Amino acid sequence: MSFALLFSGQGNQHPAMLPWLADDATVRGMCARLGVGDWRQALADAGWAERNDNAQTLLTSLALAAWGQLAPKVPPPAAVAGYSVGELAAFSAAGVIDPAAAAALAPRRAEAMDRCAAESPGGLVAVTGLAGQALEQLRSDAGLELAIRNGDASVVLGGPVDALDSAERMAVAAGAQCTRLRVNVASHTRWMREAAESFSQTLADVPFLAPRALLFSNTGDRVRDASAARAALAAQIAQTVRWDECMENISARQVRCVLEIGPGQALARMWNQRYPTVPARACDDFRSAAAVAAWLNSHAEQ
Template sequence: MSFALLFSGQGTQHPAMLPWLADDERVRDTCARLGIDDWRRALADPFWAERNDNAQTLLTGLALAAWGQLAPLIIPSPAAVAGYSVGELAAFSAAGVIEPATAAALAPLRAEAMDRCAARVPGGLLAISGISEPELERLRVKAGVELAIRNGGPNVILGGPLVALEDAERMAVAAGAQCTRLRVNVASHTSWMREAAESFSRTLADVPFHAPQVALFSNAADRIRDASSGRAALAAQIARTVRWDECMENVMARQVRCVLEIGPGQALARMWNQRCPTVPARACDDFRSPAAIAAWLSSHADR
Protein backbone atom coordinates (compact mmCIF):
# COMPACT_ATOMS: atom_id res chain seq x y z
CA MET A 1 0.00 0.00 0.00
CA SER A 2 1.39 3.39 -1.00
CA PHE A 3 -0.49 6.53 -0.05
CA ALA A 4 0.10 10.08 1.18
CA LEU A 5 -1.52 12.10 3.94
CA LEU A 6 -2.25 15.80 3.55
CA PHE A 7 -3.43 17.78 6.58
CA SER A 8 -5.70 20.76 5.89
CA GLY A 9 -5.20 24.31 7.08
CA GLN A 10 -7.81 26.67 8.45
CA GLY A 11 -10.43 28.62 6.57
CA THR A 12 -12.89 25.88 5.56
CA GLN A 13 -13.91 24.68 9.03
CA HIS A 14 -17.64 23.94 9.37
CA PRO A 15 -19.95 22.26 11.92
CA ALA A 16 -20.55 19.14 9.80
CA MET A 17 -16.87 18.43 9.11
CA LEU A 18 -15.48 14.96 9.83
CA PRO A 19 -18.96 13.45 10.32
CA TRP A 20 -17.51 10.10 11.43
CA LEU A 21 -15.19 11.48 14.12
CA ALA A 22 -15.82 9.82 17.49
CA ASP A 23 -15.77 11.78 20.74
CA ASP A 24 -12.50 10.34 22.05
CA GLU A 25 -9.94 11.58 24.57
CA ARG A 26 -8.18 13.83 22.04
CA VAL A 27 -11.45 15.46 21.02
CA ARG A 28 -12.41 16.01 24.65
CA ASP A 29 -8.97 17.44 25.41
CA THR A 30 -9.35 19.87 22.50
CA CYS A 31 -12.72 21.03 23.77
CA ALA A 32 -11.25 21.49 27.24
CA ARG A 33 -8.45 23.67 25.83
CA LEU A 34 -11.05 25.82 24.13
CA GLY A 35 -13.45 25.93 27.09
CA ILE A 36 -16.35 24.45 25.11
CA ASP A 37 -18.56 21.38 25.49
CA ASP A 38 -19.51 20.76 21.86
CA TRP A 39 -17.14 21.73 19.05
CA ARG A 40 -19.78 21.37 16.34
CA ARG A 41 -22.11 23.76 18.14
CA ALA A 42 -19.19 26.16 18.66
CA LEU A 43 -18.35 26.11 14.93
CA ALA A 44 -21.94 27.11 14.11
CA ASP A 45 -21.04 30.59 15.41
CA PRO A 46 -19.07 32.24 12.55
CA PHE A 47 -17.43 34.76 14.88
CA TRP A 48 -16.12 31.97 17.11
CA ALA A 49 -15.10 29.79 14.18
CA GLU A 50 -13.06 32.50 12.48
CA ARG A 51 -11.03 33.50 15.53
CA ASN A 52 -7.45 32.51 14.86
CA ASP A 53 -6.82 30.99 18.29
CA ASN A 54 -10.00 28.92 18.18
CA ALA A 55 -9.44 27.70 14.63
CA GLN A 56 -5.81 26.66 15.05
CA THR A 57 -6.41 24.89 18.36
CA LEU A 58 -9.54 23.12 17.15
CA LEU A 59 -8.29 22.03 13.75
CA THR A 60 -5.01 20.71 15.10
CA GLY A 61 -6.76 18.76 17.84
CA LEU A 62 -9.38 17.31 15.50
CA ALA A 63 -6.79 16.35 12.88
CA LEU A 64 -4.78 14.53 15.54
CA ALA A 65 -7.92 12.77 16.73
CA ALA A 66 -8.94 11.84 13.18
CA TRP A 67 -5.58 10.30 12.33
CA GLY A 68 -5.49 8.60 15.72
CA GLN A 69 -8.79 6.89 14.93
CA LEU A 70 -7.80 6.01 11.36
CA ALA A 71 -4.22 4.81 11.85
CA PRO A 72 -5.09 1.47 13.56
CA LEU A 73 -7.20 0.55 10.51
CA ILE A 74 -4.48 1.31 7.97
CA ILE A 75 -1.33 -0.72 7.40
CA PRO A 76 1.40 0.19 6.54
CA SER A 77 2.29 3.80 7.33
CA PRO A 78 1.88 6.52 4.71
CA ALA A 79 4.66 6.91 2.18
CA ALA A 80 4.59 10.71 2.47
CA VAL A 81 3.07 13.36 4.72
CA ALA A 82 2.58 17.11 4.34
CA GLY A 83 0.50 19.77 6.07
CA TYR A 84 -0.97 23.00 4.74
CA SER A 85 -0.17 26.00 6.97
CA VAL A 86 -1.25 25.12 10.54
CA GLY A 87 -1.84 21.59 9.23
CA GLU A 88 1.90 21.10 9.58
CA LEU A 89 1.50 20.58 13.33
CA ALA A 90 -0.63 17.47 12.79
CA ALA A 91 1.55 16.41 9.85
CA PHE A 92 4.73 16.55 11.95
CA SER A 93 2.98 14.44 14.57
CA ALA A 94 1.77 11.88 12.01
CA ALA A 95 5.35 11.62 10.72
CA GLY A 96 6.68 10.94 14.23
CA VAL A 97 8.54 14.24 14.65
CA ILE A 98 6.53 15.42 17.68
CA GLU A 99 4.08 13.66 19.96
CA PRO A 100 0.35 14.22 19.41
CA ALA A 101 -0.01 15.86 22.82
CA THR A 102 2.87 18.18 21.97
CA ALA A 103 1.28 19.20 18.66
CA ALA A 104 -2.01 19.91 20.43
CA ALA A 105 -0.28 22.05 23.06
CA LEU A 106 1.69 23.99 20.43
CA ALA A 107 -1.35 25.04 18.40
CA PRO A 108 -2.64 27.71 20.83
CA LEU A 109 0.90 29.00 21.37
CA ARG A 110 1.36 29.39 17.61
CA ALA A 111 -1.94 31.21 17.36
CA GLU A 112 -1.12 33.45 20.30
CA ALA A 113 2.18 34.53 18.74
CA MET A 114 0.42 35.34 15.46
CA ASP A 115 -2.40 37.20 17.17
CA ARG A 116 0.09 39.47 18.92
CA CYS A 117 1.40 40.55 15.51
CA ALA A 118 -2.12 40.96 14.14
CA ALA A 119 -3.08 43.18 17.06
CA ARG A 120 -0.49 45.69 15.86
CA VAL A 121 -1.26 45.32 12.15
CA PRO A 122 -4.67 43.72 11.47
CA GLY A 123 -4.49 41.65 8.31
CA GLY A 124 -5.85 38.72 6.36
CA LEU A 125 -5.59 36.58 3.25
CA LEU A 126 -7.05 36.90 -0.25
CA ALA A 127 -7.32 34.04 -2.75
CA ILE A 128 -6.94 35.09 -6.40
CA SER A 129 -7.29 33.08 -9.61
CA GLY A 130 -7.80 33.80 -13.29
CA ILE A 131 -5.12 36.45 -13.71
CA SER A 132 -1.76 36.37 -15.47
CA GLU A 133 1.42 36.21 -13.41
CA PRO A 134 2.71 39.60 -14.66
CA GLU A 135 -0.61 41.27 -13.83
CA LEU A 136 -0.68 39.58 -10.44
CA GLU A 137 2.83 40.77 -9.63
CA ARG A 138 1.98 44.29 -10.74
CA LEU A 139 -1.07 44.58 -8.50
CA ARG A 140 0.71 42.84 -5.62
CA VAL A 141 3.47 45.43 -5.62
CA LYS A 142 1.09 48.34 -6.16
CA ALA A 143 -1.23 47.25 -3.33
CA GLY A 144 1.63 46.51 -0.95
CA VAL A 145 0.78 42.87 -0.20
CA GLU A 146 2.85 39.68 -0.29
CA LEU A 147 2.54 36.23 -1.78
CA ALA A 148 1.42 34.09 1.17
CA ILE A 149 0.65 30.75 -0.49
CA ARG A 150 1.53 29.28 -3.88
CA ASN A 151 -1.02 26.64 -4.80
CA GLY A 152 0.21 26.13 -8.35
CA GLY A 153 -0.69 27.63 -11.70
CA PRO A 154 -2.82 30.77 -11.55
CA ASN A 155 -4.11 30.10 -8.02
CA VAL A 156 -2.38 32.11 -5.29
CA ILE A 157 -3.15 33.59 -1.91
CA LEU A 158 -2.00 37.08 -1.01
CA GLY A 159 -1.54 38.35 2.52
CA GLY A 160 -1.17 41.72 4.13
CA PRO A 161 -2.84 44.51 6.11
CA LEU A 162 -6.59 44.89 5.62
CA VAL A 163 -6.44 48.15 3.68
CA ALA A 164 -3.81 46.76 1.33
CA LEU A 165 -5.89 43.60 0.76
CA GLU A 166 -8.90 45.75 -0.14
CA ASP A 167 -6.81 47.57 -2.71
CA ALA A 168 -5.48 44.28 -4.11
CA GLU A 169 -8.99 42.84 -4.38
CA ARG A 170 -10.32 45.92 -6.14
CA MET A 171 -7.51 45.85 -8.69
CA ALA A 172 -7.78 42.10 -9.21
CA VAL A 173 -11.54 42.24 -9.86
CA ALA A 174 -11.00 45.09 -12.31
CA ALA A 175 -8.47 42.88 -14.12
CA GLY A 176 -11.02 40.06 -14.41
CA ALA A 177 -9.78 37.84 -11.59
CA GLN A 178 -11.86 35.80 -9.18
CA CYS A 179 -11.27 36.77 -5.56
CA THR A 180 -12.21 35.23 -2.21
CA ARG A 181 -11.39 36.63 1.21
CA LEU A 182 -10.41 33.72 3.42
CA ARG A 183 -11.83 33.14 6.89
CA VAL A 184 -8.48 34.03 8.45
CA ASN A 185 -7.89 37.24 10.38
CA VAL A 186 -4.08 37.35 10.29
CA ALA A 187 -1.61 37.92 7.46
CA SER A 188 -0.22 34.39 7.72
CA HIS A 189 2.98 33.49 5.86
CA THR A 190 4.07 37.07 5.24
CA SER A 191 6.71 39.32 6.75
CA TRP A 192 4.03 40.86 9.02
CA MET A 193 4.30 37.60 10.99
CA ARG A 194 8.09 37.72 11.40
CA GLU A 195 7.96 38.41 15.14
CA ALA A 196 5.51 35.52 15.55
CA ALA A 197 7.91 33.17 13.76
CA GLU A 198 10.75 34.28 16.01
CA SER A 199 8.60 33.86 19.12
CA PHE A 200 7.45 30.40 18.07
CA SER A 201 11.04 29.43 17.31
CA ARG A 202 11.95 30.23 20.92
CA THR A 203 8.99 28.14 22.09
CA LEU A 204 10.14 25.17 19.99
CA ALA A 205 13.70 25.36 21.31
CA ASP A 206 12.72 23.36 24.39
CA VAL A 207 10.35 20.94 22.62
CA PRO A 208 11.59 17.38 21.93
CA PHE A 209 11.80 16.76 18.18
CA HIS A 210 12.71 13.52 16.38
CA ALA A 211 13.74 12.57 12.88
CA PRO A 212 10.69 11.77 10.71
CA GLN A 213 9.70 8.12 10.44
CA VAL A 214 8.24 8.69 6.97
CA ALA A 215 8.95 11.17 4.17
CA LEU A 216 7.80 14.56 5.49
CA PHE A 217 7.61 17.65 3.30
CA SER A 218 7.54 21.18 4.69
CA ASN A 219 5.87 24.36 3.45
CA ALA A 220 9.14 26.23 3.92
CA ALA A 221 12.02 23.77 3.69
CA ASP A 222 11.30 20.90 1.28
CA ARG A 223 11.93 17.48 2.88
CA ILE A 224 12.50 17.32 6.63
CA ARG A 225 15.23 14.80 7.42
CA ASP A 226 16.17 15.47 11.03
CA ALA A 227 14.97 17.06 14.24
CA SER A 228 16.83 20.36 13.88
CA SER A 229 15.55 21.06 10.37
CA GLY A 230 12.04 20.17 11.48
CA ARG A 231 12.17 22.60 14.40
CA ALA A 232 13.46 25.40 12.16
CA ALA A 233 10.94 24.80 9.39
CA LEU A 234 7.91 24.64 11.66
CA ALA A 235 8.67 28.13 12.97
CA ALA A 236 9.87 29.67 9.71
CA GLN A 237 6.72 28.86 7.73
CA ILE A 238 4.67 31.28 9.85
CA ALA A 239 6.36 34.21 8.07
CA ARG A 240 7.34 32.62 4.74
CA THR A 241 5.42 31.80 1.58
CA VAL A 242 3.79 28.37 1.70
CA ARG A 243 5.12 26.54 -1.35
CA TRP A 244 2.24 24.10 -1.62
CA ASP A 245 2.88 23.55 -5.32
CA GLU A 246 6.32 22.20 -4.44
CA CYS A 247 4.89 20.08 -1.62
CA MET A 248 2.56 18.38 -4.09
CA GLU A 249 5.42 17.77 -6.53
CA ASN A 250 7.56 16.29 -3.75
CA VAL A 251 4.75 13.99 -2.64
CA MET A 252 4.08 12.92 -6.22
CA ALA A 253 7.75 12.03 -6.61
CA ARG A 254 7.25 9.36 -3.93
CA GLN A 255 5.08 7.55 -6.50
CA VAL A 256 2.10 7.26 -4.19
CA ARG A 257 -1.02 5.61 -5.59
CA CYS A 258 -3.59 7.72 -3.75
CA VAL A 259 -3.86 10.68 -1.39
CA LEU A 260 -6.03 11.29 1.67
CA GLU A 261 -6.78 14.76 3.02
CA ILE A 262 -7.45 14.98 6.76
CA GLY A 263 -9.28 18.07 7.94
CA PRO A 264 -12.22 20.26 6.93
CA GLY A 265 -13.47 20.47 3.37
CA GLN A 266 -11.91 19.13 0.18
CA ALA A 267 -9.62 21.98 -0.89
CA LEU A 268 -6.36 20.02 -0.84
CA ALA A 269 -7.91 16.98 -2.51
CA ARG A 270 -9.33 19.18 -5.30
CA MET A 271 -5.97 20.89 -5.86
CA TRP A 272 -4.24 17.51 -5.99
CA ASN A 273 -6.74 16.06 -8.47
CA GLN A 274 -6.33 19.09 -10.73
CA ARG A 275 -2.56 18.83 -10.65
CA CYS A 276 -2.12 15.05 -10.58
CA PRO A 277 -5.28 13.53 -12.13
CA THR A 278 -3.77 10.07 -12.54
CA VAL A 279 -3.40 9.67 -8.74
CA PRO A 280 -6.79 9.93 -7.00
CA ALA A 281 -7.28 12.04 -3.88
CA ARG A 282 -10.19 12.07 -1.46
CA ALA A 283 -10.96 14.07 1.68
CA CYS A 284 -12.05 12.64 5.01
CA ASP A 285 -15.09 14.90 4.78
CA ASP A 286 -16.31 12.71 1.89
CA PHE A 287 -16.83 9.64 4.09
CA ARG A 288 -19.27 8.53 6.78
CA SER A 289 -17.02 6.12 8.71
CA PRO A 290 -13.34 5.31 9.36
CA ALA A 291 -13.93 1.86 7.87
CA ALA A 292 -15.06 3.43 4.59
CA ILE A 293 -11.91 5.55 4.47
CA ALA A 294 -9.70 2.53 5.14
CA ALA A 295 -11.53 0.55 2.44
CA TRP A 296 -11.02 3.33 -0.11
CA LEU A 297 -7.32 3.57 0.70
CA SER A 298 -6.91 -0.17 0.43
CA SER A 299 -8.74 -0.35 -2.89
CA HIS A 300 -6.47 2.30 -4.46
CA ALA A 301 -3.16 2.08 -2.65
CA ASP A 302 -2.79 -1.67 -3.22
CA ARG A 303 -3.08 -1.43 -7.00
Protein backbone atom coordinates (compact mmCIF):
# COMPACT_ATOMS: atom_id res chain seq x y z
CA MET A 1 0.00 0.00 0.00
CA SER A 2 1.38 3.41 -0.94
CA PHE A 3 -0.21 6.81 -0.38
CA ALA A 4 0.91 10.35 0.37
CA LEU A 5 -0.48 12.53 3.11
CA LEU A 6 -0.73 16.30 2.57
CA PHE A 7 -1.73 18.86 5.21
CA SER A 8 -3.39 22.11 4.12
CA GLY A 9 -2.36 25.64 5.04
CA GLN A 10 -4.61 28.47 6.17
CA GLY A 11 -6.98 30.61 4.15
CA ASN A 12 -9.75 28.14 3.33
CA GLN A 13 -11.00 27.45 6.85
CA HIS A 14 -14.81 27.32 7.09
CA PRO A 15 -17.45 26.21 9.63
CA ALA A 16 -18.39 23.03 7.74
CA MET A 17 -14.83 21.76 7.26
CA LEU A 18 -14.05 18.16 8.20
CA PRO A 19 -17.74 17.31 8.72
CA TRP A 20 -16.93 13.88 10.12
CA LEU A 21 -14.45 15.02 12.76
CA ALA A 22 -15.29 13.75 16.25
CA ASP A 23 -14.98 15.91 19.33
CA ASP A 24 -11.93 14.30 20.94
CA ALA A 25 -9.35 15.44 23.49
CA THR A 26 -7.30 17.27 20.84
CA VAL A 27 -10.34 19.23 19.68
CA ARG A 28 -11.38 20.03 23.24
CA GLY A 29 -7.87 21.17 24.11
CA MET A 30 -7.87 23.44 21.05
CA CYS A 31 -11.18 25.00 22.08
CA ALA A 32 -9.82 25.65 25.56
CA ARG A 33 -6.67 27.22 24.10
CA LEU A 34 -8.76 29.47 21.84
CA GLY A 35 -11.34 30.26 24.51
CA VAL A 36 -14.31 29.06 22.45
CA GLY A 37 -17.02 26.53 23.20
CA ASP A 38 -17.84 25.59 19.60
CA TRP A 39 -15.12 25.97 17.00
CA ARG A 40 -17.54 25.71 14.09
CA GLN A 41 -19.61 28.56 15.46
CA ALA A 42 -16.44 30.58 16.02
CA LEU A 43 -15.41 30.05 12.38
CA ALA A 44 -18.71 31.54 11.23
CA ASP A 45 -17.30 34.91 12.32
CA ALA A 46 -15.06 35.83 9.36
CA GLY A 47 -13.06 38.33 11.40
CA TRP A 48 -12.29 35.74 14.06
CA ALA A 49 -11.50 33.06 11.47
CA GLU A 50 -9.01 35.22 9.59
CA ARG A 51 -6.96 36.21 12.62
CA ASN A 52 -3.56 34.62 12.23
CA ASP A 53 -3.33 33.30 15.79
CA ASN A 54 -6.80 31.77 15.67
CA ALA A 55 -6.30 30.23 12.23
CA GLN A 56 -2.92 28.63 12.90
CA THR A 57 -3.97 27.24 16.28
CA LEU A 58 -7.26 25.88 14.95
CA LEU A 59 -5.97 24.38 11.71
CA THR A 60 -3.02 22.64 13.33
CA SER A 61 -5.13 21.03 16.06
CA LEU A 62 -7.92 20.01 13.69
CA ALA A 63 -5.43 18.42 11.32
CA LEU A 64 -3.81 16.55 14.21
CA ALA A 65 -7.22 15.39 15.43
CA ALA A 66 -8.28 14.29 11.94
CA TRP A 67 -5.13 12.26 11.35
CA GLY A 68 -5.34 10.84 14.87
CA GLN A 69 -8.82 9.54 14.10
CA LEU A 70 -7.89 8.22 10.65
CA ALA A 71 -4.51 6.66 11.40
CA PRO A 72 -5.85 3.52 13.17
CA LYS A 73 -7.95 2.73 10.08
CA VAL A 74 -5.17 2.89 7.47
CA PRO A 75 -1.51 1.85 7.09
CA PRO A 76 1.23 4.47 7.57
CA PRO A 77 1.71 6.91 4.68
CA ALA A 78 4.61 6.46 2.29
CA ALA A 79 5.28 10.20 2.08
CA VAL A 80 4.17 13.28 4.04
CA ALA A 81 4.26 17.04 3.41
CA GLY A 82 2.51 20.11 4.77
CA TYR A 83 1.68 23.41 3.09
CA SER A 84 2.84 26.42 5.12
CA VAL A 85 1.47 26.04 8.68
CA GLY A 86 0.41 22.53 7.61
CA GLU A 87 4.02 21.51 8.22
CA LEU A 88 3.38 21.38 11.96
CA ALA A 89 0.80 18.61 11.55
CA ALA A 90 2.85 16.97 8.80
CA PHE A 91 5.97 16.74 10.93
CA SER A 92 3.88 15.24 13.71
CA ALA A 93 2.27 12.69 11.36
CA ALA A 94 5.76 11.68 10.23
CA GLY A 95 6.78 11.06 13.84
CA VAL A 96 9.14 14.03 14.19
CA ILE A 97 7.29 15.84 16.98
CA ASP A 98 4.63 14.75 19.44
CA PRO A 99 1.05 15.79 18.50
CA ALA A 100 0.65 17.71 21.77
CA ALA A 101 3.88 19.57 21.08
CA ALA A 102 2.76 20.42 17.54
CA ALA A 103 -0.54 21.79 18.85
CA ALA A 104 1.25 23.91 21.44
CA LEU A 105 3.71 25.24 18.85
CA ALA A 106 1.01 26.65 16.54
CA PRO A 107 0.13 29.67 18.69
CA ARG A 108 3.83 30.30 19.35
CA ARG A 109 4.46 30.36 15.59
CA ALA A 110 1.54 32.72 15.04
CA GLU A 111 2.66 34.98 17.88
CA ALA A 112 6.14 35.36 16.38
CA MET A 113 4.67 36.16 12.97
CA ASP A 114 2.15 38.63 14.38
CA ARG A 115 4.94 40.56 16.09
CA CYS A 116 6.60 41.03 12.70
CA ALA A 117 3.30 41.99 11.08
CA ALA A 118 2.73 44.64 13.74
CA GLU A 119 5.97 46.30 12.63
CA SER A 120 5.38 45.76 8.89
CA PRO A 121 1.70 45.08 8.03
CA GLY A 122 1.40 42.84 5.02
CA GLY A 123 -0.33 39.92 3.37
CA LEU A 124 -0.39 37.59 0.40
CA VAL A 125 -1.91 37.63 -3.08
CA ALA A 126 -2.25 34.62 -5.39
CA VAL A 127 -1.40 35.30 -9.03
CA THR A 128 -2.13 32.93 -11.92
CA GLY A 129 -1.64 33.40 -15.64
CA LEU A 130 1.80 35.03 -15.61
CA ALA A 131 5.09 33.19 -15.90
CA GLY A 132 8.77 33.73 -16.54
CA GLN A 133 9.97 37.27 -17.10
CA ALA A 134 6.46 38.77 -16.94
CA LEU A 135 5.92 37.37 -13.46
CA GLU A 136 9.37 38.41 -12.25
CA GLN A 137 8.81 41.92 -13.62
CA LEU A 138 5.50 42.17 -11.76
CA ARG A 139 7.08 41.00 -8.52
CA SER A 140 10.00 43.39 -8.86
CA ASP A 141 7.93 46.42 -9.89
CA ALA A 142 5.48 45.90 -7.02
CA GLY A 143 8.25 45.40 -4.45
CA LEU A 144 7.04 41.96 -3.35
CA GLU A 145 8.66 38.58 -2.78
CA LEU A 146 7.80 35.13 -4.03
CA ALA A 147 6.11 33.55 -1.01
CA ILE A 148 4.76 30.33 -2.54
CA ARG A 149 5.44 28.63 -5.86
CA ASN A 150 2.73 26.17 -6.81
CA GLY A 151 3.75 26.05 -10.48
CA ASP A 152 5.39 28.09 -13.22
CA ALA A 153 2.33 30.31 -13.66
CA SER A 154 0.70 29.85 -10.25
CA VAL A 155 2.35 31.66 -7.37
CA VAL A 156 1.65 33.61 -4.22
CA LEU A 157 3.39 36.95 -3.69
CA GLY A 158 3.87 38.51 -0.29
CA GLY A 159 4.76 41.88 1.15
CA PRO A 160 3.38 45.19 2.45
CA VAL A 161 -0.28 46.04 1.94
CA ASP A 162 0.34 48.96 -0.43
CA ALA A 163 2.61 46.80 -2.58
CA LEU A 164 -0.06 44.10 -2.75
CA ASP A 165 -2.60 46.66 -3.97
CA SER A 166 -0.20 47.79 -6.69
CA ALA A 167 0.55 44.20 -7.71
CA GLU A 168 -3.14 43.41 -8.11
CA ARG A 169 -3.67 46.39 -10.41
CA MET A 170 -0.61 45.55 -12.51
CA ALA A 171 -1.44 41.85 -12.70
CA VAL A 172 -5.00 42.44 -13.85
CA ALA A 173 -3.76 44.92 -16.46
CA ALA A 174 -1.37 42.21 -17.71
CA GLY A 175 -4.22 39.70 -18.04
CA ALA A 176 -3.53 37.65 -14.90
CA GLN A 177 -5.97 36.52 -12.23
CA CYS A 178 -5.47 37.68 -8.64
CA THR A 179 -6.92 36.59 -5.32
CA ARG A 180 -6.05 38.30 -2.04
CA LEU A 181 -5.61 35.55 0.55
CA ARG A 182 -7.35 35.61 3.92
CA VAL A 183 -4.17 36.17 5.90
CA ASN A 184 -2.78 39.34 7.46
CA VAL A 185 0.93 38.51 7.47
CA ALA A 186 3.51 38.38 4.67
CA SER A 187 4.32 34.71 5.29
CA HIS A 188 7.39 33.14 3.68
CA THR A 189 9.08 36.45 2.86
CA ARG A 190 11.91 38.50 4.31
CA TRP A 191 9.39 40.47 6.36
CA MET A 192 9.07 37.38 8.55
CA ARG A 193 12.79 36.90 9.16
CA GLU A 194 12.64 37.87 12.82
CA ALA A 195 9.69 35.51 13.30
CA ALA A 196 11.73 32.63 11.85
CA GLU A 197 14.60 33.41 14.20
CA SER A 198 12.27 33.63 17.20
CA PHE A 199 10.54 30.36 16.32
CA SER A 200 13.91 28.68 15.88
CA GLN A 201 14.69 29.56 19.50
CA THR A 202 11.32 28.13 20.56
CA LEU A 203 12.02 24.88 18.73
CA ALA A 204 15.38 24.49 20.45
CA ASP A 205 13.58 23.30 23.58
CA VAL A 206 11.28 20.84 21.77
CA PRO A 207 12.29 17.15 21.41
CA PHE A 208 12.63 16.17 17.73
CA LEU A 209 13.06 12.69 16.24
CA ALA A 210 14.03 11.43 12.80
CA PRO A 211 10.98 10.97 10.53
CA ARG A 212 9.36 7.54 10.35
CA ALA A 213 8.03 8.25 6.83
CA LEU A 214 9.48 10.12 3.87
CA LEU A 215 9.03 13.76 4.85
CA PHE A 216 9.43 16.72 2.50
CA SER A 217 9.76 20.29 3.69
CA ASN A 218 8.44 23.48 2.10
CA THR A 219 11.97 24.32 1.05
CA GLY A 220 11.69 21.38 -1.35
CA ASP A 221 14.13 19.13 0.48
CA ARG A 222 13.70 15.74 2.08
CA VAL A 223 13.96 15.86 5.88
CA ARG A 224 16.20 13.01 6.99
CA ASP A 225 16.97 13.66 10.66
CA ALA A 226 15.90 15.59 13.74
CA SER A 227 18.36 18.42 13.20
CA ALA A 228 17.21 19.04 9.63
CA ALA A 229 13.58 18.90 10.76
CA ARG A 230 14.09 21.54 13.43
CA ALA A 231 15.90 23.85 10.99
CA ALA A 232 13.33 23.42 8.21
CA LEU A 233 10.32 24.07 10.41
CA ALA A 234 11.65 27.47 11.43
CA ALA A 235 13.25 28.50 8.13
CA GLN A 236 10.10 28.13 6.03
CA ILE A 237 8.43 31.03 7.87
CA ALA A 238 10.69 33.46 5.97
CA GLN A 239 11.54 31.42 2.86
CA THR A 240 9.65 30.57 -0.32
CA VAL A 241 7.36 27.56 -0.11
CA ARG A 242 8.42 25.46 -3.11
CA TRP A 243 5.27 23.39 -3.23
CA ASP A 244 5.84 22.39 -6.85
CA GLU A 245 9.06 20.69 -5.78
CA CYS A 246 7.29 18.99 -2.86
CA MET A 247 4.80 17.52 -5.31
CA GLU A 248 7.57 16.42 -7.67
CA ASN A 249 9.40 14.69 -4.83
CA ILE A 250 6.27 12.85 -3.75
CA SER A 251 5.38 11.88 -7.32
CA ALA A 252 8.86 10.38 -7.73
CA ARG A 253 7.98 7.90 -4.94
CA GLN A 254 5.23 6.50 -7.21
CA VAL A 255 2.47 6.68 -4.64
CA ARG A 256 -0.89 5.28 -5.74
CA CYS A 257 -3.06 8.05 -4.28
CA VAL A 258 -2.95 11.23 -2.23
CA LEU A 259 -5.05 12.39 0.71
CA GLU A 260 -5.34 16.03 1.80
CA ILE A 261 -6.20 16.77 5.42
CA GLY A 262 -7.51 20.23 6.20
CA PRO A 263 -10.08 22.71 4.91
CA GLY A 264 -11.12 22.72 1.26
CA GLN A 265 -9.60 20.85 -1.67
CA ALA A 266 -6.83 23.19 -2.85
CA LEU A 267 -3.94 20.74 -2.52
CA ALA A 268 -5.90 17.82 -3.96
CA ARG A 269 -6.97 19.98 -6.90
CA MET A 270 -3.38 21.08 -7.59
CA TRP A 271 -2.22 17.48 -7.46
CA ASN A 272 -4.94 16.25 -9.82
CA GLN A 273 -4.13 18.97 -12.33
CA ARG A 274 -0.45 18.06 -12.26
CA TYR A 275 -0.70 14.26 -11.96
CA PRO A 276 -4.11 13.19 -13.34
CA THR A 277 -3.26 9.47 -13.30
CA VAL A 278 -2.72 9.43 -9.53
CA PRO A 279 -6.00 10.30 -7.77
CA ALA A 280 -6.11 12.80 -4.91
CA ARG A 281 -9.02 13.55 -2.60
CA ALA A 282 -9.54 15.87 0.34
CA CYS A 283 -10.99 14.91 3.71
CA ASP A 284 -13.57 17.67 3.23
CA ASP A 285 -15.11 15.51 0.44
CA PHE A 286 -16.28 12.80 2.84
CA ARG A 287 -19.01 12.49 5.45
CA SER A 288 -17.28 9.98 7.75
CA ALA A 289 -13.82 8.82 8.75
CA ALA A 290 -14.79 5.32 7.59
CA ALA A 291 -15.52 6.68 4.11
CA VAL A 292 -12.13 8.40 3.96
CA ALA A 293 -10.39 5.19 5.00
CA ALA A 294 -12.40 3.10 2.50
CA TRP A 295 -11.42 5.38 -0.39
CA LEU A 296 -7.79 5.46 0.70
CA ASN A 297 -7.57 1.70 1.17
CA SER A 298 -9.25 0.90 -2.15
CA HIS A 299 -6.97 3.14 -4.19
CA ALA A 300 -3.70 2.62 -2.37
CA GLU A 301 -3.97 -1.15 -2.75
CA GLN A 302 -4.53 -1.16 -6.52
